[in-house]
Amino acid sequence: MTPGSSKWLSGKGKAIAPYVFILPPLAYLAVFMFWPLARQMWLSLTDTRLTNPNGGSFVGLENYQWLFDDPEFYTTLNVTVLYAAVTVVLGVALGTISALAINRPFPGRPLARAIMLFGWAVPNVAASLIWLWMYNERSGVFNDMLASLGLDRVSWLTSTHMAFSSIVAVTVWQVAPFVMLVVLAALQSVPDEVREAARVDGADALSVFRAVTLPHILPSLQLVSLLVAVWSIRRFDIIYLLTGGGPIGSTSTLVVKIRQTAFESHELGVASAYGAIGLILALLVAFVHFVTDRRRQKWMAQ
């Protein structure tokens, strides 16, 4: 360090420096996130309509009152929570299993990993269009296969009892590779010596996994579950492109509903209220993650 540089960072400069560095991202977030968020919160308390975006007047909690009286709102909430839960469970399970399968070196591993990452690397819109074709009732791959097996054609995306599962399948296909990447990284940091110690102590492969590997990758599993859950709560493209929320609202999550309310019913106020509910849901998930994470750290340090 030259005397000049230490002088530069002395006294007041040193005290101000951290704030100087924090300011640009803070300003960025304020303009592009906090301000729109605050405005949305405000909108949810007004009767603004899309036809006159600046003409709304304050109505208090009327929009929320209207939501809670509407049975469709509960369907939407149900679909959202169920969609998030199922994609987390299936996506994380599938991703973890593929990571375990690919963790040990074998001939052709790089190729296998590249293929398994495919679903994650393809842009969502492209992936949705590919699946749209495969699900097509007349000429899609799936129905073609069913027909060649002599089975009836299935309305993958247009029947109320199949649409949800079809959407979940695409989502899991898209999310599992990401889970695999994260879990793979965690698996590769499991210390070999601890695994070997368990083997010498008489543990078989399953016990080694349960006693050593699983606890080691658990924080990563939890983090990736949080990410997948939050992504599912705010996922729009796949659902909108495949079903648009239909049939009869069976795949209509909060985000799809926001678009419908805002741009088809022109109810900006109600749409904002939907948005607020979605935000609360995502924050709730993050909160659960935060609390369990803290508890585990405390528990480990005992």
Add this chain to the structure above:
Amino acid sequence: MPELTFKNLSKSFGSHVVIDAFNATIEDGEFLVLLGPSGCGKSTLLRMIAGLSEITSGELLFDGDRANDWHPRQRGVAFVFQSYALYPHMTVRANIAFPLVMDAFKKWYHLPIVNAVARRRLMKSPDIAARTENIARQLELDSLLDRRPASLSGGQRQRVALARALVRNPSLYLLDEPLSNLDAKLRTQMRSEISALHHKVGKTFVYVTHDQVEAMTMATRIIVMNKGEVQQIDTPEGIYNNPANTFVARFVGAPPMNLVPVTRKGRRLATSNAQAWNHDGELPDGERLIFGVRPEKLQFLAWGQGRMPAQVAVVERLGAETVIGCRLVSDEHGGTTNLVENDLVFVRISGNPRTKINEQCSLDYHAEDVVWFDAHTQTRIPVRAAAPALV
């Protein structure tokens, strides 16, 4: 209680040979130390005994039975790792009890839910709980039983690792540099504790280290290895007094044995810097020799009183004793020419003499304290009368 036999045991990774044709027998109840510099294959050997590394060729026999393909748990061994390898999310109690729980574990306990219940049940079973607490008391861990490894000090973790190895009462203990992560004081303490433990349990210990002090103080027998090859198998005294070659002579002892290349002409020995003196004892045949003598066997004398004129270069005062590093000088050239290798000859004397650097001095020795090596093969040449310890 197995007797371990190695028959031409080899290990290679691809084309890289780590251990080449290792032959030895480890008897029951021995404290055998595998000593060598890092990368000499001693840890690999230990891992092959434990069943953690595959044997490339040759045979490993447990009491005469071929054990090459036995699963680690079949071998009934305990392993203490250099990093301790404790289970970080388990309490000290669960760590120590783990081998016992695994012994009592049945295949169907793997079912979900059953697993958690079974493990809790096993942990609380009177036998396992009693054995765990008993071992913990022996190693003074009883106050730490409900803590986790993250909150323990290095020495405490070391103890937990030992307890986990001891609890199953195996017949063979394998220790892979267990003290190298401890500070010097704790290391000395744990060294004597492990020795005491060996006396108490009376089982076979195989201990890997690169620290010759650990080897000398703990072992009943030492195998010195270098580059995957056995250099010498002997008791600590045998290794110290009669090293098989110059590698062993240099590796064991601190400071190591003084080795001076000399040329013999009749009874006269000449170093490469033209210093020469007459040797009074038995001499091996051959012209080019290496003259070896332990630092404590050399006499540190005033100038002109000993056969080897020298100059003090280093003085290390250790309190009870002093190690003096000298350069042999040639009086024929006015005492200025250094030894070609520029190696210092170390003398260890008791007390704390007033010796200054660059002081003129001389060294002398008794003929029976000298060990001779062949300058070409680097192996020791036995001399009948010169080394009574041999007989």
